[in-house]
Amino acid sequence: MATLEEKQETIDALKGPRYYRIQLNGYGGESAYMSISKEAHDFWSAHCEEHGDSDLVTYMVQATDGDAEYEELQEVPCEADFLYDADDDFHRPWYESHTEIEHTYGVEYGSAYLTIDEVSSEDYDAEIVTELVDREDLSEYLNNIEEANDYEFELTEMGCCDETDAEYIAQMYSSEKGCFFEGTIETVGDFDPKKLKVYTTEFLNGEDTVTSIEYDGVEIENFGGDTNGKGYYASVWAN
Numbered sequence: 001m002a003t004l005e006e007k008q009e010t011i012d013a014l015k016g017p018r019y020y021r022i023q024l025n026g027y028g029g030e031s032a033y034m035s036i037s038k039e040a041h042d043f044w045s046a047h048c049e050e051h052g053d054s055d056l057v058t059y060m061v062q063a064t065d066g067d068a069e070y071e072e073l074q075e076v077p078c079e080a081d082f083l084y085d086a087d088d089d090f091h092r093p094w095y096e097s098h099t100e101i102e103h104t105y106g107v108e109y110g111s112a113y114l115t116i117d118e119v120s121s122e123d124y125d126a127e128i129v130t131e132l133v134d135r136e137d138l139s140e141y142l143n144n145i146e147e148a149n150d151y152e153f154e155l156t157e158m159g160c161c162d163e164t165d166a167e168y169i170a171q172m173y174s175s176e177k178g179c180f181f182e183g184t185i186e187t188v189g190d191f192d193p194k195k196l197k198v199y200t201t202e203f204l205n206g207e208d209t210v211t212s213i214e215y216d217g218v219e220i221e222n223f224g225g226d227t228n229g230k231g232y233y234a235s236v237w238a239n
Contacts, residue, residue: 035166039079179225
């Protein structure tokens, strides 16, 4: 004889699939990390310490144009011109550097908030049927579920990026705010928050970025979001 749980599963299956939209909003952005020479590091480190990162940001953004206008520089000396690709004889944009170590994009875990809606279909413009989670702090939401289940499982897996042999590193960061993740899952029956799992990676600047989300062991495809740029930041350091 079928158990009550098995009977409920049969009823849910007869009702057909249900769809849930997952969104992550908050602060985050796009980062590019690139290996640079000691000479480039020493020049930009001293310059930024004295004048801030404005000229380094200008260099990163406008080096490909060939007519950058700096606040405290007439021109960038050859030894500090790390975006110049001598093999191809042109300046590469910061997001496609020939010495790139790591490239990241996503919402910062500590600033992320979660929205979950049941929707009428998997279509992008599907109507909202029920609001399940309304812009709740992501880490608090997951921690509360773990606590309610006596920490029998972990809903967040926090990792680190691979170590690099680069001795000197430059970072360009495009800070953004808005929706970084939007994906839809198809289920049978109610949404089960215990089946949600978030993966993060700590990158070279020490920031934990959400890199993927799973439901019931299957990665949810991110169809992208909608963010607004808040500014550029650049820095160099010795590794």
